[in-house]
Amino acid sequence: MTQRAKIDTDGPEPHGPEPHGRGSHGPAIDAGAELDPVHPMQPPEPAGRHTGLTAAEVAEHVARGEINDVPVRSSRSTAEIVRGNVFTRFNAIIGVLWVIMFFVAPIQDTLFGFVIIANTGIGIIQELRAKKTLDGLAVIGEAKPTVRRDGVAAEISTSEIVLGDLIELGPGDKVVVDGVVAEADSLEIDESLLTGEADPVLKRPGDTVMSGSFVVVGGGAFHATKVGRDAYAAQLAEEASRFTLVDSELRNGISTILKYVTWMMIPTALGLILSQLVVKQNDFKNSIARTVGGIVPMIPEGLVLLTSVAFAIGVIRLGRMKVLVQELPAIEGLARVNVVCLDKTGTLTEGGMDVSELRPLGGADEAYVRQVLGAIGASDPRPNASLTAINDAYRGDRGEWPVTAALPFSSVRKYSGAAFEEAAGRPARWLLGAPDVLLGEDDPALTEVDHLNQQGLRVLLLARAHAELDSPEAAAGAEPTALVVLEQRLRPDAAETLAYFADQNVAAKVISGDNAVSVGAVAAKLGLAGAEHTVDARRLPAGQEEMAGALESGAVFGRVTPQQKRDMVGALQSRGHTVAMTGDGVNDVLALKDADIGVSMGSGSEATRAVAQIVLMNNSFATLPSVVAEGRRVIGNITRVATLFLTKTVYSVLLAILVACFQVEYPFLPRHLTLLSTLTIGIPAFFLALAPNTERAQPNFVRRVMRYAIPSGLIAGIATFVTYLIARSYYTGPDSLEAETSAATLTLFLVSIWVLAIVARPYTWWRVALVVSMGVAFLVVLAVPALQHFFALKLVGAVMPWTAVAIAVVASAALEYCWRLVGRKMPA
Numbered sequence: 001m002t003q004r005a006k007i008d009t010d011g012p013e014p015h016g017p018e019p020h021g022r023g024s025h026g027p028a029i030d031a032g033a034e035l036d037p038v039h040p041m042q043p044p045e046p047a048g049r050h051t052g053l054t055a056a057e058v059a060e061h062v063a064r065g066e067i068n069d070v071p072v073r074s075s076r077s078t079a080e081i082v083r084g085n086v087f088t089r090f091n092a093i094i095g096v097l098w099v100i101m102f103f104v105a106p107i108q109d110t111l112f113g114f115v116i117i118a119n120t121g122i123g124i125i126q127e128l129r130a131k132k133t134l135d136g137l138a139v140i141g142e143a144k145p146t147v148r149r150d151g152v153a154a155e156i157s158t159s160e161i162v163l164g165d166l167i168e169l170g171p172g173d174k175v176v177v178d179g180v181v182a183e184a185d186s187l188e189i190d191e192s193l194l195t196g197e198a199d200p201v202l203k204r205p206g207d208t209v210m211s212g213s214f215v216v217v218g219g220g221a222f223h224a225t226k227v228g229r230d231a232y233a234a235q236l237a238e239e240a241s242r243f244t245l246v247d248s249e250l251r252n253g254i255s256t257i258l259k260y261v262t263w264m265m266i267p268t269a270l271g272l273i274l275s276q277l278v279v280k281q282n283d284f285k286n287s288i289a290r291t292v293g294g295i296v297p298m299i300p301e302g303l304v305l306l307t308s309v310a311f312a313i314g315v316i317r318l319g320r321m322k323v324l325v326q327e328l329p330a331i332e333g334l335a336r337v338n339v340v341c342l343d344k345t346g347t348l349t350e351g352g353m354d355v356s357e358l359r360p361l362g363g364a365d366e367a368y369v370r371q372v373l374g375a376i377g378a379s380d381p382r383p384n385a386s387l388t389a390i391n392d393a394y395r396g397d398r399g400e401w402p403v404t405a406a407l408p409f410s411s412v413r414k415y416s417g418a419a420f421e422e423a424a425g426r427p428a429r430w431l432l433g434a435p436d437v438l439l440g441e442d443d444p445a446l447t448e449v450d451h452l453n454q455q456g457l458r459v460l461l462l463a464r465a466h467a468e469l470d471s472p473e474a475a476a477g478a479e480p481t482a483l484v485v486l487e488q489r490l491r492p493d494a495a496e497t498l499a500y501f502a503d504q505n506v507a508a509k510v511i512s513g514d515n516a517v518s519v520g521a522v523a524a525k526l527g528l529a530g531a532e533h534t535v536d537a538r539r540l541p542a543g544q545e546e547m548a549g550a551l552e553s554g555a556v557f558g559r560v561t562p563q564q565k566r567d568m569v570g571a572l573q574s575r576g577h578t579v580a581m582t583g584d585g586v587n588d589v590l591a592l593k594d595a596d597i598g599v600s601m602g603s604g605s606e607a608t609r610a611v612a613q614i615v616l617m618n619n620s621f622a623t624l625p626s627v628v629a630e631g632r633r634v635i636g637n638i639t640r641v642a643t644l645f646l647t648k649t650v651y652s653v654l655l656a657i658l659v660a661c662f663q664v665e666y667p668f669l670p671r672h673l674t675l676l677s678t679l680t681i682g683i684p685a686f687f688l689a690l691a692p693n694t695e696r697a698q699p700n701f702v703r704r705v706m707r708y709a710i711p712s713g714l715i716a717g718i719a720t721f722v723t724y725l726i727a728r729s730y731y732t733g734p735d736s737l738e739a740e741t742s743a744a745t746l747t748l749f750l751v752s753i754w755v756l757a758i759v760a761r762p763y764t765w766w767r768v769a770l771v772v773s774m775g776v777a778f779l780v781v782l783a784v785p786a787l788q789h790f791f792a793l794k795l796v797g798a799v800m801p802w803t804a805v806a807i808a809v810v811a812s813a814a815l816e817y818c819w820r821l822v823g824r825k826m827p828a
Contacts, residue, residue: 050148050221051149052148052149054149057164062162097295101289104288104289147166153168162227166224178225181208182205183222185220187215188215209222210231248329250701251329253701253702254300254304256702257300258300265299271656271657272291272656293673298653300642300649303641314630318626323615330597331630331631332635333597334614340582342621343510344519347494347582349489353458358373370394370397372462373394374391374397375399375400377395379418380406401420402420406419406469414433414437429469430462430463431462431478438475445483452485456487456522458485463478498526500625510523510555510556516537517534519556531556534557536558537558552572565588565590578597580624582599582600597614598611598614614627633692639705642701644684650709651720662725664725667721669792672741672793676748679777679778681752712819719751726743738794746808747805747807747808750804
């Protein structure tokens with residue numbers, strides 16, 4: 001969406017067109033009216049004094065590189081995406097072992113390495129998809145300025161602007177580069193997106209204009225003096241768009257585990273190599289294969305893959321809801337948020353308004369007042385939100401009077417006006433605007449207006465003017481005729497959204513540039529707890545600690561400046577809160593960047609879309625609960641299934657140590673552990689990770705997982721090794737190692753499937769079916785000769801297999817006891 005469209009949708013604050021800060025949505029002015037021409041009856045002077053650059057001059061600037069070549073940096077570049085996903089510690093460890101196995105073992109012992117391709121591919125494809133979507137948004141939202149060259153005006157892309165170009169400006173046009181005004185006809189520029197100042201600035205020839213601002217009233221043209229990265233807004237966007245990763249506890253926890261596993265692998269690998277090669281003097285290739293077989297399962301490679309899959313599927317689900325997630329872990333980040341800062345306009349309310357009441361003053365005839373309001377509404381070809389509501393309400397009542405003059409709304413004047421020739425050619429001049437501007441300070445009507453403001457209503461005053469509309473004294477002595485009461489349209493899903501956050505213990509803070517009382521009234525209608533105690537941000541303490549206290553106790557804050565937004569984020573974070581910030585203007589960039597999770601609207605500026613981790617392409621805050629729910633599903637499920645992966649890591653480390661200490665052959669080849677991992681971890685974990693889960697996100701991921709994984713891994717490893725030692729004393733002959741391995745594999749499978757059965761609780765029909773089907777699949781492998789040969793598994797005799805089962809049953813009982821003991825002694 002272009003900036004022009006954004007201005008049209010933002011409405012004024014309820015109490016009237018007073019100056020206010022931008023907040024998170026829209027300019028700090030009565031939107032829509034700013035786009036009106038200065039005076040429809042008096043068109044601007046033709047701009048014939050400047051012809052702009054010639055074609056030869058443009059070519060000369062292009063040759064010197066003086067062009068507006070600012071790339072839209074919506075995310076990491078393609079090369080950075082590929083590099084970041086390929087060159088990881090996980091890929092390096094598995095990759096080296098994979099290459100070794102290609103030279104010393106059959107293909108079935110190299111299956112573990114294909115995880116690299118899957119994991120890397122998922123990360124690259126998902127991030128490239130997000131990049132493409134965001135870059136598309138940037139192109140859609142790009143302004144098309146009108147540039148005058150050789151005396152001819154034409155729309156061109158912003159990237160085609162060169163230094164010295166003469167760029168025309170009209171109502172609603174965005175200033176795309178810095179420059180100096182050459183022509184001005186009542187030109188007023190709103191710079192609130194950059195400076196946070198609410199009032200438009202009147203520009204005259206010779207004044208500077210900054211990129212990122214836009215025209216409120218009037219028109220003109222300016223010469224481009226700074227283009228490309230030299231422009232003000234471009235510098236801010238460039239700094240803000242430097243790629244930073246969301247802080248992810250899941251990713252950090254997995255990275256920490258991999259780091260320690262890497263260090264454990266070094267002595268373990270050396271011990272295995274010595275025991276398999278030097279002491280036992282086995283076949284070289286077989287020893288290498290069994291050594292790698294002991295090292296590979298230490299790495300929770302499936303956990304990395306599954307985390308990527310879970311996040312990617314979450315991103316796809318949210319994409320269907322028009323939510324763009326720029327980084328996979330951003331879903332997790334928002335799920336951990338406990339404070340969300342939002343604005344009123346565009347979040348709690350919609351852009352449109354409705355006339356709820358008309359109150360004639362001083363005995364004015366209501367039918368005549370309706371005619372006047374209908375005529376005023378029809379006099380403006382581009383009405384703002386409030387005038388649109390008036391036009392809709394009184395279109396059928398309007399007087400068919402010729403319009404002799406029109407005065408657009410200005411936030412400096414705080415009123416608009418129109419003049420007509422009424423019946424019998426009688427002239428009449430009317431003003432429509434803020435009651436506190438058009439009425440005297442002691443006017444009794446102001447008490448009535450204040451009462452309406454406290455209800456969250458917006459009130460405009462219709463007054464008959466006696467002076468010319470364009471006179472500075474037009475409002476002096478104006479005769480009040482009627483109060484027009486307007487009601488902002490509340491978003492139908494706003495109350496439900498706030499109720500969801502309250503139910504999830506997420507504190508919602510309404511941070512707006514609007515009047516605090518009116519914002520509080522709107523929030524109260526939507527059921528926001530604490531909305532009755534509003535805070536004027538101009539009275540907030542400057543100190544971080546004091547501000548944090550005020551923010552924790554309050555829910556609605558008005559008159560907030562852009563710098564205060566950033567300070568508020570920092571103050572909340574200083575109290576240990578995880579903060580989400582919504583915004584769409586350039587002045588929101590720093591607060592978005594400082595927040596734990598930045599959320600931008602799809603119609604927002606390029607800068608906000610660049611720094612935000614989540615972009616709401618449908619511009620609806622009501623979709624955030626879906627993001628939170630998706631994140632909590634991912635976190636809860638990954639925490640659950642991570643126990644499976646790390647149990648494997650623990651028993652693999654233990655088995656390697658026991659093998660080195662007892663100086664025996666390592667019992668497994670990589671194919672055995674690939675089979676076990678697939679049936680007891682990989683396949684079931686995939687389904688468990690995608691299952692519904694409404695658990696609230698909890699901190700301390702590593703601790704929560706390891707408190708179960710360590711005892712489970714120890715029990716599984718000891719049980720397996722006991723079975724292996726018994727089998728070594730039972731079987732003799734040249735093929736005894738395969739029989740010993742098969743018995744140990746049976747015990748390890750049964751213990752691991754019991755860990756899966758515990759993790760799958762509470763049971764549903766599909767969870768039971770999942771566990772049972774994995775057991776049946778293992779039996780099929782043991783029963784089918786071709787699969788027996790492929791996986792080198794064959795149970796010999798009856799005594800040893802049943803002994804393996806008995807040991808597994810004892811280990812499973814020990815598992816149940818340990819899990820219950822840990823649950824009591826080490827609660828989450």
